[in-house]
Each structure stands twice: as structure tokens, then as C-alpha cells.
Amino acid sequence: MGTEDPPSARVSGFPVLTRLARGSLRHVGLTAHVIPANGSTRPLPVRRRTVRLDGLKTSGSADRAHAGHVGATGVPLVR
Numbered sequence: 001m002g003t004e005d006p007p008s009a010r011v012s013g014f015p016v017l018t019r020l021a022r023g024s025l026r027h028v029g030l031t032a033h034v035i036p037a038n039g040s041t042r043p044l045p046v047r048r049r050t051v052r053l054d055g056l057k058t059s060g061s062a063d064r065a066h067a068g069h070v071g072a073t074g075v076p077l078v079r
Contacts, residue, residue: 001032001035002035002036002038003032003033003034003035003036004033004034005033005034007030007031007032008030008031008032009028009029009030010028010029010030010031011025011027011028011029012025012026012027012028012029013025013026013027023057023058023060024055024056024057024058025053025056026054026055026056027052027053027054027056028052028053028056029050029051029052029053030050030051030052030053031048031049031050031051032046032048032049033047033048034046034047034048034077035049035077044076044077045076045077046074046075046076046077047075047076047077047078048074048075049072049073049074049075050072050073050074051070051071051072052070052071052072053067053069053070054067054068054069054070054071055067055068055069056068
């Protein structure tokens with residue numbers, strides 16, 4: 001995404017390692033800061049982007065997962 005710092009992730013739901021081994025997580029939150037604009041695919045720079053995934057389950061492979069609910073917010077970077 002071209003951010004100066006890598007996005008952060010927060011995983012909720014105890015016990016996390018057991019849930020991860022079983023292929024399901026209750027809540028995962030992702031946050032990225034200062035995402036620069038990038039042509040027509042990302043025309044507006046963003047100060048903060050937050051994504052919340054609820055009811056995350058893998059489909060038999062660690063490469064893919066499906067969420068029961070996804071919510072996202074973004075705050076534009078105003079200069």
C-alpha cells in the first residue's frame with residue numbers, strides 16, 4: 001500500500017492459538033496509517049484505514065479465509 005509503517009493487526013477471542021489452529025477467529029482488526037494516493041486505483045490519500053473482520057474461517061487452506069461480517073472506515077488525509 002506504500003505506507004511508511006506496516007499495517008497493524010489485532011486478533012481477539014481467547015484462546016487465539018487454539019482458534020487459529022482450528023481455522024477460525026472471532027475478531028480481527030487491521031489498521032493502516034497514511035496510505036498515499038496511487039493514480040486512478042487510489043485517487044485519495046488516506047490518513048487511517050480500519051477494517052474489522054468478524055467470524056473469520058479458513059476454507060481448508062491458510063491462503064484463503066471468509067468472514068461472516070466485514071466493516072471498514074477510512075479517514076481522508078487533508079493537507
